[in-house]
Amino acid sequence: MPAGKRLPALNEIQFLELQSLVEHASGVILLPDRRAVIAARLARRLRHYQLATFADYLHLLTLPGQHAERQRVVELLVAKETYFFREHRHFEFLAHWLAEHPGPTRLWSAACASGEEAYSLAMVASEHAVNDNWRILASDMSPGMLGLAREGIYDIAQARYFPQGWLQRYCQCGVGEMAGRLQVQLALRERVSWRQINLIQALPDDLGVFDAILLRNLLSCFSQDDKQRVVQRLLARLRPGGLLLIGHSESIHGLGLPLRPILPSVFERLC
Structure with missing residues (x-):
């Protein structure tokens, strides 16, 4: 996805694929109301690989040798707010x-x-x-x-x-x-x-x-x-x-x- 181009849509089926990947790897369940945030976080990965759609990116994640990229997805999507002396x-x-x-x-x-x-x-x-x-x-x-x-x-x-x-x-x-x-x-x-x-x-x-x-x-x-x-x-x-x-x-x-x-x-x- 070229810089400056409009963010592609993340449809329900694609969201469910990501939800399954993340839950299997980390136990964390992504909530549907976070779909827009998830799309925004993954946009940088589409730009990195110069991909136009989330379908292309999800296909890439299924390829052999992409364990590190799948791990990166989990890291991006389960990152939580943190600061010193929270609570x-x-x-x-x-x-x-x-x-x-x-x-x-x-x-x-x-x-x-x-x-x-x-x-x-x-x-x-x-x-x-x-x-x-x-x-x-x-x-x-x-x-x-x-x-x-x-x-x-x-x-x-x-x-x-x-x-x-x-x-x-x-x-x-x-x-x-x-x-x-x-x-x-x-x-x-x-x-x-x-x-x-x-x-x-x-x-x-x-x-x-x-x-x-x-x-x-x-x-x-x-x-x-x-x-x-x-x-x-x-x-x-x-x-x-x-x-x-x-x-x-x-x-x-x-x-x-x-x-x-x-x-x-x-x-x-x-x-």
């Missing part, structure tokens, strides 16, 4: 919890996207943990997102909800060509381990057990069956008495899980 009440709660929880402490940002959640968690742990014996695992299914997260470079607008003084304490602000951007300081980046994990698949055997797991703003994209399976997998890696945090607008009601609500969207694993 800040979770971090306020964790600050108090860490202050009363002697280490060692293992924390898992299970759907970390481009890393803002994991670094927010690391800042809170640096400020409030009883001692320095804490570590964070951050995982995502997208290699591209994990690459961005490891670099720790973000637009300064992503820092609009930083507590006072934390931007200067934990980040370096860019100058010259990097003006308007920030980078998380190396000492903090080194406290986070990054790993590619697809939560709808079996988890790696060597993950170990965690004291708190954040799985926020992803469950609402899953079918009820996938939601059940994903949370059960995570609970198998959460110690009894450990915490599971989900998005404020999400629900795990009716799944019959061994969890006790502490606050809305914060749960404690029972024995």
Whole structure:
């Protein structure tokens, strides 16, 4: 699709093909009311391949050797809004919890996207943990997102909800060509381990057990069956008495899980 040309239509059958591809790869269900957004996000791929229609692009995805392009589609279409200290009440709660929880402490940002959640968690742990014996695992299914997260470079607008003084304490602000951007300081980046994990698949055997797991703003994209399976997998890696945090607008009601609500969207694993 040449630059400047009108965006081609994404019809219902083509949308359903994309929906099936994304759900199979990630468990995420694309909603029909997002069709226009989906078309806009994929327009750059049509331009990249100089294709005129979504039918041409969907055919390309079926060809041998296009695994990387199919993965790129999933990354483009499941990308979620993220910024530092999103849903800040979770971090306020964790600050108090860490202050009363002697280490060692293992924390898992299970759907970390481009890393803002994991670094927010690391800042809170640096400020409030009883001692320095804490570590964070951050995982995502997208290699591209994990690459961005490891670099720790973000637009300064992503820092609009930083507590006072934390931007200067934990980040370096860019100058010259990097003006308007920030980078998380190396000492903090080194406290986070990054790993590619697809939560709808079996988890790696060597993950170990965690004291708190954040799985926020992803469950609402899953079918009820996938939601059940994903949370059960995570609970198998959460110690009894450990915490599971989900998005404020999400629900795990009716799944019959061994969890006790502490606050809305914060749960404690029972024995």
